[in-house]
Amino acid sequence: MVQPKILCIDDTLEARVLVRRLLSPRYHVLEAQDGLRGIEVAVNTQPDLILVDLHMPHLTGYEVATRLKSLMPQVPIIALTADVTDHVRERSLASGCDGYLSKPIDPDTFIDQVQAFLAGEREELKDDSFRQAYQQTLVARLEEKVRALTQALERNEKLYEQNLRLLKKAQRRARLLEAGARVGHSITSILKLDKLLNATVDIICDEFDFYYAAIFLVDENREWAVLRAGRGEAGQQMIEQGHRLWVGGQSMIGTATHLGQARIALDVDRETIHFKNPLLPHTRSEIALPLVVSDQIIGALSVQSTQEIAFDQDDITALQTLADQLAVAIDNARLLNRLEKAHQELVRTKTYEAIATATSEAIHWVGNKAAPIPGSVARITEDVVRYVGMAHALLAVAPPNLRDHKFGQLLAEAAKKAREQGTDLPALLAELEARPLKRLRRTLSLESIFEDLEIIQGSAHAILDIKEDLIGPARQRKLEIVSLPDLLQDTLTSMGIPAGIVQTRFASDLPPTQADRVQLGRVFINLIKNAIEAMERVQDKNLFIEARQADEPGFVVVEMTDNGSGIPPDQIDKIWVAFYTTKGNRGGTGLGLPACAQIVGQLGGKITVRSEVGSGTTFSVFLPAAK
Numbered sequence: 001m002v003q004p005k006i007l008c009i010d011d012t013l014e015a016r017v018l019v020r021r022l023l024s025p026r027y028h029v030l031e032a033q034d035g036l037r038g039i040e041v042a043v044n045t046q047p048d049l050i051l052v053d054l055h056m057p058h059l060t061g062y063e064v065a066t067r068l069k070s071l072m073p074q075v076p077i078i079a080l081t082a083d084v085t086d087h088v089r090e091r092s093l094a095s096g097c098d099g100y101l102s103k104p105i106d107p108d109t110f111i112d113q114v115q116a117f118l119a120g121e122r123e124e125l126k127d128d129s130f131r132q133a134y135q136q137t138l139v140a141r142l143e144e145k146v147r148a149l150t151q152a153l154e155r156n157e158k159l160y161e162q163n164l165r166l167l168k169k170a171q172r173r174a175r176l177l178e179a180g181a182r183v184g185h186s187i188t189s190i191l192k193l194d195k196l197l198n199a200t201v202d203i204i205c206d207e208f209d210f211y212y213a214a215i216f217l218v219d220e221n222r223e224w225a226v227l228r229a230g231r232g233e234a235g236q237q238m239i240e241q242g243h244r245l246w247v248g249g250q251s252m253i254g255t256a257t258h259l260g261q262a263r264i265a266l267d268v269d270r271e272t273i274h275f276k277n278p279l280l281p282h283t284r285s286e287i288a289l290p291l292v293v294s295d296q297i298i299g300a301l302s303v304q305s306t307q308e309i310a311f312d313q314d315d316i317t318a319l320q321t322l323a324d325q326l327a328v329a330i331d332n333a334r335l336l337n338r339l340e341k342a343h344q345e346l347v348r349t350k351t352y353e354a355i356a357t358a359t360s361e362a363i364h365w366v367g368n369k370a371a372p373i374p375g376s377v378a379r380i381t382e383d384v385v386r387y388v389g390m391a392h393a394l395l396a397v398a399p400p401n402l403r404d405h406k407f408g409q410l411l412a413e414a415a416k417k418a419r420e421q422g423t424d425l426p427a428l429l430a431e432l433e434a435r436p437l438k439r440l441r442r443t444l445s446l447e448s449i450f451e452d453l454e455i456i457q458g459s460a461h462a463i464l465d466i467k468e469d470l471i472g473p474a475r476q477r478k479l480e481i482v483s484l485p486d487l488l489q490d491t492l493t494s495m496g497i498p499a500g501i502v503q504t505r506f507a508s509d510l511p512p513t514q515a516d517r518v519q520l521g522r523v524f525i526n527l528i529k530n531a532i533e534a535m536e537r538v539q540d541k542n543l544f545i546e547a548r549q550a551d552e553p554g555f556v557v558v559e560m561t562d563n564g565s566g567i568p569p570d571q572i573d574k575i576w577v578a579f580y581t582t583k584g585n586r587g588g589t590g591l592g593l594p595a596c597a598q599i600v601g602q603l604g605g606k607i608t609v610r611s612e613v614g615s616g617t618t619f620s621v622f623l624p625a626a627k
Contacts, residue, residue: 003028004118005045009038009064010053010080015103019051019080022110035059042068047075049118051101054081054092062095062134063141069096073570076117080105093125094134163328166321193333197229200326204303205231208315211306212280214238215291216245216253217299217330223247225257225300234279252288256300262320263288266309285310289320291327298327373459376452383449388414389428481626482515484547484558491524492545497532501541507548511625513556519599520623526592527560527619534564534617549625555605556625561618567611575609 007030008019020029030045032038035056042050050068054061065077079092082103089100099117101110125131201213214235216225227243230236245251248258252271256263265271265286277283283304291299301323305311311319392415395403402408419425432440485506492502513520528543535541542563550557567575575593597607604624611617 004048005030006049006051006114007032007038007042007045007047008051008080009035009041009056009061010051011056012053015053015080015105018105022105022107023114026111027114035061035064038064039067039071042075043071046072049114050075050077051080051114052077052097054079054083054088062091063138065092065096066138076122078114078117087130089123090125090127090130091134093123094131098122159328163325166324193330193337194228196329196333201229201231201235204322208303208318210303210310211282212302212304214302215299215326216257216302217291218247218257218297219244225253228299234277237279238277252286253300253302256288256290257297260290260292260297262290262316264311264316266311280304282306284308287311287316287319289323291323291330293327293331298330301326370459372455376455380449380452383444385418385423386428386432386444388418389423389425390432391415392425393429478516478518479514480517481512482517482520483512484510484556484623487517487521488524488545488547488558491521491528495525495528497528497543501532501535502528502543502545505544505546505548510547510549510556513603513623514626515603515623516599520603523596523599523621524558526596527621530592531560531562531564531617531619534566535562537565538563550622552622554625555622558621558623559618560621561616563616566613566615566617567609568613572609572611 003026005028006019006023008016009032010016010019011033013033016031016033020031023029030041030047032041035052036059038050038052041047052061052064052068056064061079061081065079068075068077076098077096078099078101079089079097080101080103081088081092084102092100099121100123101113197215201215204210204213212231212234214230215228217228218225223246224244225247227235227238230238230243245253248254252263252265255261268276268283268286271286284306285308286302286304289301289303290297291301301319303311303319388411391411395408395411395415398408403412415425435443485504488504488506492504528545531543532541535543540563544561545558546561547556547558549555576597593607600607600621600623605622608620608622609617610620
């Protein structure tokens with residue numbers, strides 16, 4: 001017997017241990033130490049009951065209960081808390097809980113209370129004002145989080161505005177300061193790191209008329225300043241050679257990245273810590289400016305000139321402003337790069353989860369369909385052996401002419417084969433002889449064999465149907481111009497629907513669509529079949545099919561409206577999920593509608609649904625009109 005699953009969400013280890021100790025003899029107990037983990041465990045395991053502590057950090061038990069109730073409305077959620085404030089029970093019920101248990105847990109009554117909730121006991125919220133108050137609390141929590149995000153954005157905006165003010169102040173100065181503003185404006189609009197670095201060194205040299213510019217970035221171990229961008233052929237050659245300078249070493253870049261201070265060499269021949277680069281023989285003066293973000297040195301900017309004493313205070317001010325802006329731009333580019341990688345990893349993770357879920361569902365579904373086959377085969381085999389045994393017994397007392405008849409010879413060969421397969425025919429016949437005729441009729445009949453064959457045939461057809469639903473949309477499409485009225489009429493004729501059920505209306509100005517006729521026909525067959533099945537219990541069945549130009553320009557729409565049982569609101573979104581079916585034991589693979597959506601999506605269209613329980617359902621298939 002499968003034990004019911006109970007999930008305990010509590011940030012206190014002692015509470016979880018006590019729950020596990022009390023319930024584990026009778027139930028399968030799952031645990032989660034915080035709200036987010038609890039929601040993940042609940043979605044993945046689908047427990048029969050959830051116990052949730054109301055006071056947890058980050059995501060409170062009230063919020064957890066609200067989220068879980070929206071995900072699994074049929075699962076009872078019970079508040080388990082030491083909170084003794086007024087109306088805590090009402091607040092928990094308003095959040096979505098179905099009951100309330102107080103801490104400390106009473107071992108004498110706890111198991112019975114849990115069993116009662118599993119058996120269907122629920123507490124009701126009689127005062128709706130608590131639900132309104134809880135909704136206001138949720139809104140307030142959301143406002144608080146939005147306010148925190150807004151403040152963070154405002155801080156970033158203030159930092160950006162501060163940089164702009166520095167830039168505007170620099171623009172009021174001489175030509176070099178104006179050039180610095182143009183450089184800053186150019187680099188802050190570039191978000192790809194490599195493009196940003198290469199563009200910066202080119203712009204600096206072009207705007208300021210300098211001999212050479214380069215950007216070094218400190219490596220992860222903060223040991224080396226690695227050249228990432230350099231002007232011209234010299235810069236490219238050094239990058240290919242893996243040029244780097246030791247942080248804190250005997251070079252201007254090494255000193256700037258170590259101390260976080262600018263270094264200026266107005267005459268490189270007299271500068272003791274200047275790195276003499278053979279690829280830059282004409283350098284006479286150099287300035288190295290650290291790139292700093294939030295007090296962290298991320299690299300340095302090197303600017304070199306062929307003139308001695310080439311840098312005055314205006315140059316230093318403009319270049320320092322540029323270095324500050326460059327550091328922010330580099331940091332933004334890195335943040336964007338990390339964000340893109342995180343997004344890719346998230347997409348990859350979600351894709352793997354979807355594939356794993358679909359694969360598991362497929363295996364489970366096929367296993368359920370194949371499960372009756374071995375039992376049916378075993379029963380058929382047993383019945384056939386019994387028939388062969390009885391035939392063998394009759395042949396033993398039959399006249400010689402019957403034993404020599406070809407039918408008799410075949411039966412004798414069958415009995416011999418059964419013995420070779422390990423059947424003890426004498427024991428089997430003795431068992432059958434011991435049974436009265438009335439009992440033999442109940443034990444052995446062709447009707448039971450035919451029933452088992454029908455079970456095997458039904459399982460085989462179901463498995464073959466799922467193959468078509470899975471593989472059909474992936475087949476290579478043969479696109480052609482398709483007349484929707486002709487295709488719909490041919491589909492209805494081929495399905496043999498009784499007269500009087502289906503009514504059609506096709507617009508006279510309806511343009512054709514471009515599609516694979518076979519695949520699009522499968523879409524309409526599936527939707528019509530679903531509509532007929534939805535009207536199974538309706539006495540006066542009515543399916544109305546209309547094809548017309550859609551309100552959205554460039555599209556046509558086919559609408560199928562039935563007067564069936566309708567789809568409950570909580571199932572509307574689930575019908576597009578693979579292996580989900582509303583037909584219960586009446587069949588259905590749960591792949592028909594997902595396959596339809598995939599086929600129509602491949603054509604550039606979409607499927608929408610409107611439904612009202614007890615009134616009927618309308619499926620709308622939007623397709624691009626052929627040009």
